[in-house]
Amino acid sequence: MASAQYSGISSEIYNNLRSKLSGFGINLAGNNGRISEKGVSAEYNYDETTQTLVVNNVKVGFPASMMYSSDKILQKIGEEVKNAGGNVQV
DSSP: OEEEEEEOOOHHHHHHHHHHHHTTTOOOOSSEEEEEETTEEEEEEEETTTTEEEEEEEEEOTTGGGTOOHHHHHHHHHHHHHHHTOEEEO
16 A cells, blocks of 8 residues: 655644645545545544654545556655655655
């Protein structure tokens, strides 16, 4: 399953990231949970204390699979993390 961890995510960066990702149909409600929208599903956990965001079990089904793979979704999240000032961990 596709997953990624991001660091340097202050609450300001997290809120900016949430706003950006909602424009792509990925809505992070609160600091942790599960998304399942338009064929994309994943689990996420944001820890404000350690300033980390973990995205796990990214799966892409129809209709999103017509345009995206799980790696492409994580790449897009990573780009938005970097644009917001956070770091992608490998």
